[in-house]
Amino acid sequence: MGRLYQKISFAPSCFTFYLIVTEYLKIADFAATQKEDKMAQVIINGMLAGGVYALIAVGLTMIHGVMKIVNFSQGDFLAIGMYLTYAAYKFMPQGSAPYWLMIPVGAAMYLIGCIIFSTSIKKVIGKGDSNYILLTIGLSYLIQNIIQLVFGPDFKSIDVSDSLRYGSINIGEAFLSIPRVIAFMAAAVFVVFVNWFLSKTDIGRAMRATSENQVIAESLGIRTGRVYVVAFSLGTVFAGIAGLLLSPMFLPFPKIGSQFSTIAMSAMVLGGLGNIRGAMVGGLVIGLVESFTSTFISVNLSQAAINSALMLVLIFKPYGLFGKKVRAS
Amino acid sequence: MRAYAEKNVIPITFILLCVLFPFVISDQYLIRVLMEVFFFAAMGNAWNIIGGYGKQTSWASATFFSVGAYTSILLYTKCGEISPWISVIMGMGIAVVLAVIIGWPCFRMRGVFFSIATIACATIFRQLLIYFETFTGGSLGLSFMIRKGNSLWKLHFDSDIPFYFVALIWMLITAAIIAYIERNKLGYYLRAICKDQDAAESLGIKSSKVKLQAFIISCMIMSFTGTLYVFKTGFADPNTLASHDMSIRIGIVAILGGMGTIWGPTIGALITVPLLELSNAYLQNFGGGGAGWALYGLLIVLMVLFKPNGIISILDDAKNLVKRKTYGWERKQHESER
Numbered sequence: 144m145g146r147l148y149q150k151i152s153f154a155p156s157c158f159t160f161y162l163i164v165t166e167y168l169k170i171a172d173f174a175a176t177q178k179e180d181k182m183a184q185v186i187i188n189g190m191l192a193g194g195v196y197a198l199i200a201v202g203l204t205m206i207h208g209v210m211k212i213v214n215f216s217q218g219d220f221l222a223i224g225m226y227l228t229y230a231a232y233k234f235m236p237q238g239s240a241p242y243w244l245m246i247p248v249g250a251a252m253y254l255i256g257c258i259i260f261s262t263s264i265k266k267v268i269g270k271g272d273s274n275y276i277l278l279t280i281g282l283s284y285l286i287q288n289i290i291q292l293v294f295g296p297d298f299k300s301i302d303v304s305d306s307l308r309y310g311s312i313n314i315g316e317a318f319l320s321i322p323r324v325i326a327f328m329a330a331a332v333f334v335v336f337v338n339w340f341l342s343k344t345d346i347g348r349a350m351r352a353t354s355e356n357q358v359i360a361e362s363l364g365i366r367t368g369r370v371y372v373v374a375f376s377l378g379t380v381f382a383g384i385a386g387l388l389l390s391p392m393f394l395p396f397p398k399i400g401s402q403f404s405t406i407a408m409s410a411m412v413l414g415g416l417g418n419i420r421g422a423m424v425g426g427l428v429i430g431l432v433e434s435f436t437s438t439f440i441s442v443n444l445s446q447a448a449i450n451s452a453l454m455l456v457l458i459f460k461p462y463g464l465f466g467k468k469v470r471a472s
Numbered sequence: 473m474r475a476y477a478e479k480n481v482i483p484i485t486f487i488l489l490c491v492l493f494p495f496v497i498s499d500q501y502l503i504r505v506l507m508e509v510f511f512f513a514a515m516g517n518a519w520n521i522i523g524g525y526g527k528q529t530s531w532a533s534a535t536f537f538s539v540g541a542y543t544s545i546l547l548y549t550k551c552g553e554i555s556p557w558i559s560v561i562m563g564m565g566i567a568v569v570l571a572v573i574i575g576w577p578c579f580r581m582r583g584v585f586f587s588i589a590t591i592a593c594a595t596i597f598r599q600l601l602i603y604f605e606t607f608t609g610g611s612l613g614l615s616f617m618i619r620k621g622n623s624l625w626k627l628h629f630d631s632d633i634p635f636y637f638v639a640l641i642w643m644l645i646t647a648a649i650i651a652y653i654e655r656n657k658l659g660y661y662l663r664a665i666c667k668d669q670d671a672a673e674s675l676g677i678k679s680s681k682v683k684l685q686a687f688i689i690s691c692m693i694m695s696f697t698g699t700l701y702v703f704k705t706g707f708a709d710p711n712t713l714a715s716h717d718m719s720i721r722i723g724i725v726a727i728l729g730g731m732g733t734i735w736g737p738t739i740g741a742l743i744t745v746p747l748l749e750l751s752n753a754y755l756q757n758f759g760g761g762g763a764g765w766a767l768y769g770l771l772i773v774l775m776v777l778f779k780p781n782g783i784i785s786i787l788d789d790a791k792n793l794v795k796r797k798t799y800g801w802e803r804k805q806h807e808s809e810r
Contacts (some may be wrong), residue, residue: 277776
């Protein structure tokens with residue numbers, strides 16, 4: 144009986160898989176004839192962009208997992224990272240790669256995260272959704288406009304060498320743009336580092352304990368206040384590093400953060416709040432959705448497609464792909 | 473009557489001042505700023521129904537605002553100058569349909585999921601507005617001539633003063649709607665849901681239905697305000713009307729003033745709108761610009777940290793202080809027991 148049920152339930156999933164494969168072949172066929180074999184290129188572009196989105200989303204998830212706060216100003220921390228790179232790059236020799244700045248920018252971001260946490264975020268932990276939403280939105284306006292006050296409203300350009308900015312590696316038909324590849328690799332290294340950090344180090348274990356249950360973690364002797372500072376600052380460091388990695392590809396301007404804020408939040412929610420693996424998958428999915436829509440439909444609709452994907456997931460799984468149900472209030 | 477007047481002395485003086493203002497001060501700029509205040513107060517009132525009483529922090533307000541604005545501007549420019557008083561009804565109808573489409577999936581989510589889902593819906597709407605260029609004018613927007621003679625039917629006036637009164641009356645109507653809902657069954661249901669949704673549902677309140685009702689009322693008011701606003705400016709474009717900033721400004725008007733109170737959004741609008749307008753006008757050339765918005769962000773941060781119940785709580789504190797000074801400590805304790 145059980146075997147029969149297994150066979151029956153296996154049939155529709157096989158059929159769906161067959162359908163998906165044929166559909167995929169159709170699109171690929173279409174792409175081969177109409178768009179000069181863009182399929183591989185589109186998938187590669189999506190994955191490369193998704194890696195960086197995953198890094199931002201992992202920072203956001205770290206903050207949310209430990210202190211149950213969604214940071215609406217995460218994208219603006221990314222903008223701070225970009226502008227710090229821009230400001231520090233002037234002291235670098237002409238034409239060198241900006242990736243050497245990773246350590247000073249990371250340290251500066253850690254400091255900024257500590258300062259912002261201890262002056263403001265600390266006071267809204269555990270005080271309800273609308274408080275932290277409002278506070279982080281206020282912070283985002285403050286950061287955007289302080290950047291504008293200091294650097295001006297126009298686009299800035301970081302003068303990296305042309306071989307870095309426009310360089311590419313050819314694999315068969317597809318082109319891999321070098322800054323995107325480096326950004327993806329660095330993001331992957333950071334994500335692996337986060338997994339190691341959370342499972343193997345003492346402070347990482349303390350973080351996971353705090354995210355499970357703060358009161359019990361405190362009773363076990365974990366200083367949750369310190370854990371909060373580290374988690375928030377690491378979240379800002381990841382955003383800042385993502386900004387540095389993106390700086391050869393994007394021209395920084397004060398409001399550049401808001402688009403990344405929404406993308407990172409979508410990635411995080413798609414995967415399920417407070418779930419690092421979910422955030423990684425969410426980032427990759429969003430990168431793919433973005434590159435598919437902007438190539439095959441229209442660049443103007445890429446944001447709409449990302450958000451439609453998010454809404455679809457939320458309608459069928461209201462707590463995200465890997466999320467668990469929690470009781471309100 | 474007299475007791476009522478004594479109890480509501482601040483709102484009544486405020487309304488009287490607003491009515492007298494254009495006759496005393498003839499500065500066009502200040503009148504325009506006040507008009508903006510009234511529009512934002514009306515939208516803050518609409519937001520307050522769902523965001524203040526129901527604690528469902530929605531950031532899709534700009535969507536419904538631009539639904540009203542675009543419906544009436546399209547009907548006016550492309551269908552032969554249809555009067556705003558007709559198109560406002562159609563705009564409200566479209567807003568109701570859209571509110572059901574957006575609200576049905578969103579209200580099954582809770583807390584921050586709801587907020588992010590509304591942001592996603594608003595983004596989709598804005599992108600679609602930009603994408604269907606031939607119909608909506610794309611990111612350039614649509615515009616028409618205003619100030620072509622005096623006509624209440626077509627909402628054209630040669631000066632700003634009649635429009636000032638239209639805006640003032642609309643703001644007072646929205647405040648009255650809030651006051652009615654607060655004393656009504658819907659208000660009690662919403663407050664019960666925002667305290668504990670599971671407990672409210674166990675008592676037989678269908679939370680998604682109640683939230684959807686409140687959301688529909690709120691969206692209709694926003695759509696109406698959008699129509700009035702677009703006939704004041706004669707211009708609609710997706711990057712200001714339907715932007716994320718606009719949603720946030722609407723929400724913050726209510727949150728800063730005091731969520732879940734009748735006059736909170738009005739006070740919030742009276743503070744935030746002039747702050748932005750005046751600082752953008754006078755601090756334009758300070759540094760790289762953007763000082764006004766930085767002040768705005770700083771105000772939000774400071775309010776959340778030190779007065780999370782809004783500006784209206786400062787007024788309440790002041791009132792209590794005055795009472796304590798005049799009647800002594802006992803009177804206040806007695807009142808709080810009651």
